[in-house]
Structure formats: structure tokens, C-alpha cells
Amino acid sequence: MALHIFGDSAVRGKNKSENLVVGDAKLKVNEVMEDTGPNYELLRELVPEEVVEKIRRFGLRVCQGEDLCVWKHTVDGEFTTKSAWEVIRKHGLNCTWRRWLWQDFVPKKMSFICWRARRKAIPVDDIIRSIRIPIVSKCSYCLHPQVETLNHILCEGDGAKQVWKFFAEACQLQLPHIRKWEGMMSFWWEHSMRSSQVGWTHGVLPIIILWALWKARCLA
Template sequence: MGLSGFGIGSRSDRGVAQGSFFCFSSDPDTLVWLRDPSGVFSTRSAYQLVRPTRACSWAFSFFWQSSIPRKLSFFMWRLVNGQLPMDDVLKKFQIHGPSKCHCCVLAQLETMEHVFSTGQLATETWAFFEYSLGLSASAATVRSRCVTWWLFPVKGKALRWLMRTLPILILWFLWRARNISRFEGRKIAGSQVRALIIHEMRMLIRGHFSSIMVPCQWEDLLEALAVVRRALTATAVRWAFPPTGCFKLNTDSCATGRGSGGGGVIRDSCGRLIVAFADSFGCVDSLQAEARALLLGLQLGRQVGVSRLIVESDCLVLINCVRREWGVPAGIRPIVRAIRLGVPSSHQFCHCYREGNTVADSLAAYGAMSGTRVVFTKGSQLPTRTKGLLALDL
């Protein structure tokens, strides 16, 4: 087929070692930090190395969220871990004194469960919001109340977010009411607490769902959130013809039980096949297989005399690494260096969706299954499935 020199060890690929993907250039050697995929040392990865690892808490995931103010997240962490300075907690540190809940008409001992769940103010506040949402909670503890809210089935993204956030706001304003009553001597009625909770919820909704109007009344607010649906847009994705005078290279990789493979195809501005290839790479990860397939496609393009080439791959990480937009992971650094050395300025690297890369995908699967390298210069030589996909792109 006139392509017997196609491969890593061809003479046209100066600086690339025979039978390998390592490129020996004038770049100085650098240290590689194996604890980070980029190979660059970071304090975060070092911290993950030395800190004692524990299982992630399911409950913590509900209040450590970007949509919840950090002060509320830290408050919930202290509440769940029993770190709030309440009378029953202070007794554990041998700090004894008269204990009285200032939020209730009748004198009661101040405990965490009383202030946040079973007390008069807490019961009224929880009952109001639970009734409006159709939730019947007979829970007696703070944890069980929160779990009941978080697991309550509702439809719609906005209402699910509300069921996650509202219990945190209720607990936060119950805590504020307790502090104002105890340290400022001012009683806060249940209606005031509910109004503060609704006002804060409206502020959070405006920041999280900027596309909806936020009513003032609680019932109207629930109705507005109930009709919020995620906007779905459909976009037709297919292979696009390159401009006149240009060629397009599509590459992809595939992983099977036998190992990894790669494939690619070069076509002209009319969609005609110039050359295609499929190869087996053995036991390598998907990113290395993507990089090897791209390098082989570029080498093949040079051998057939393609000058202006648009390179497409559905691997966004690889494309951004080649374009120097992202840091290069240590595992593909030699391959990316070899790609950059042999790329003329006329080449363009673009990311594409998998639906527009079906021909290269089928060739990669063929290479992984065949276990050898195959080069195709005619459409009649292609595997049957690849022929059909090539015809569908026209």
C-alpha cells in the first residue's frame, strides 16, 4: 500500500525512539508527582496523602453544598457533632449553671433536642412548613427530622433543592431565636421566625434559580418552584466536512477485555477517504490509547502528504493538553511532546462529540479486537461496520 514505513520508528519522526512513544527532545528533565494526575506537586494532593482518611458522611453531603452559605454549613457541622455551646453540652465540660429554655412559656431544661426539635417554638415552626409541603413527620430528634425531609420524595429539581435546604434554614433561625432570647432578653414569636426563614429562602432561590420570579407569599413560592423544570435542548451532532483544501483527521480509542486499541481516518473536503488505520496498544489506559491514536494519525498524515489538517477527537482532556490549555498528565507527557514536535502551524485541534466520531470509534474497536496494525487506503478494504458509518457521514 506504499505505507510500509508507517509507524513510530519511521525516519520522518525525528526524535521519536524506535518502537516506543518516548520523544527525546531538548526539554530538560522534570520531576513527576505521582499523587496528582497532572504530575505537578500540589498542597492539596500532599494533604490527601498525610491526612487520616475516613468514610464520607451521607448527612454531610446535604449541607456542604455550594448553594448553601458557608456559615450555615459550619453551623450544621457543629450541630451534628454536638459542638454548639448549649447547657447540656457545657455540662460535659463540667460547666454547670441554671438551665432554662428561653423560647418556651413554661420553663424547660435547655437541650439540643428541645431547642431544635421538641420545644414549643421548634414544634410550631416545623409543623408550619411540614404541613405546607404535605410532610407528616413524627420525628422527635433533630437527625431524624432532617433525614425525613431529605428523603421525602418530590418531583422537580427545584422542590428537591428546597427539601434539602429548608431544614437547615429552620435550624439556623431557631438557633438565632434562642440566642436573641437568651442574651438580648427579647422574645421572638413563631410568626417572626417563619417570616425570617421565608425571607432567607427567597434570597437563596434568587441566587440559585435566577430564571424564575420569586413571589412573596409562601404558598405562591411553592407553586412557582413546582413548575420549574430543567430546560432540555436537542442538538443534532454529526461529522462536519472540512473547508475546501483542508483535510480532517478523526481519532478515537477503545478498551476491551483483550486490551486497548485505537483508530483514525483522514478525509478530504468532499468526505472521500484518504487513508484510515486501526491498531492495538495492549494494556494501557484510555487516555494513553487516545494519545497514541492521535500520534499515529498525525504520522500517517505526514506520510501521505497532508499539509492542512483539522484534527478532531472526542477526548477533551487530550485536545486541551495538546493546545497547551491544560496541564499534561504524566502518563501521556512523552506522547504529547512527540505530537507537538511534529505538528505544523497549519494544523488545528478541535474537540468533537462521540456521535460525530463514529467512524474512528469503529476503527478503534476493530484495532482492539484484531490485535495488530492495519492501514486502509480504499473504502472497499474497511470493515463492514465502518463502511456503513462512513457512508452515513456523507
């Protein structure tokens, strides 16, 4: 197998019509290589300087033996159907909620409340009013009562802010100014790791906090 210098993608570029062949069009790559690497003086006579710099960054070296095809999508260069499938398949989005919400050692009632809240399937006043049931709304467990919304109960209310702040300080987590309870959960999970017991505990805390806030609202 012979690889020609003017057929290489580094030299050819994206637009083939813009690249002029200088000298022998069948010039092989190994003909411009020395024991220590490419012959840059010869290359400068054949290709522009920016292409020479690109070749320099590749760090090409001459190896003894026959030329081999190398599959760049594996570490050892060997082709596998698994690596080929990873190249062509469509990857889904990395869903933080799916990774953290359902845990074996967390009661399902806690995870279920989070799942219902995300689907707006919790009977707070603003959701009830959204289905055209007229009610007078007032948060019943805040020092400064406001309209009872899901976000007010779980994030922006007086009690919710104090709870999130308390556990953030205990976990040495600096909370930014977050106005949405979904953003609070996502931010917390982005700073948690499942590789250690401490990291796992940080990750499940938002689930427990959300369930406790909802329970406190129901008992108020």
C-alpha cells in the same frame, strides 16, 4: 467452549456432593436444547423438578454462532476494568448528611451550624454542664421552659415544633413523631430529591430552619 449440563451452577447447586450425575457426565447444555428452548421432558429425566423450574425461570434460548463468555456485571456483557473494580471494591455507606449539608447556594454559616450541632460543638446548657461547669439551665424562649438541651432547642421545644410543623405543611410533608433533631433532618432529606428545583428547595429547608432556630435562641 463447551458448557456441560452437570457443571452449571443451576444444576450443581451449592453442595456438589449432593448432586448425582445421571447418564453422561459430559452432557452439554446445547444437547438438551431445542429451537424454542430447553427440552423439559429430557431434563426431568436428568435433574430434580426444582432444578427444572429454576432453569425455566432463567428463560434460556438457543442462539446461532459460537459460544461466548458473557460478563454479567455489565449491560452489554462486555468485560470492563471499571465494572470489575465496582465488584471487588468496598462500598462506603450512603451518607445523606454529606450529600445535603454542603450546598453551593446555601450560606456556609448555616451549614456550619448544622455541622457543629451534629458534633455537639454548640454551647447549649446541657453541653456546658457536661464539661463540669455548674449552671442553672432554663430554655428562655419556650412557653413552658425546660432544661436547655440541643434537642429541645432544635426539635422538641414549643417554638421548634411550631416551625417544623409550619414548613412540613407548606411542603405537604406528613411528619411522624420524631424526638431527635438528627432524625428530623434525616427524615426530611429522605423525602427530598435534587433532580428538581422544588425537591432541592425541600432539601435545603432543614438547614435554614436549624440555623433560624439557633439564631432565635441566641436572640432570646
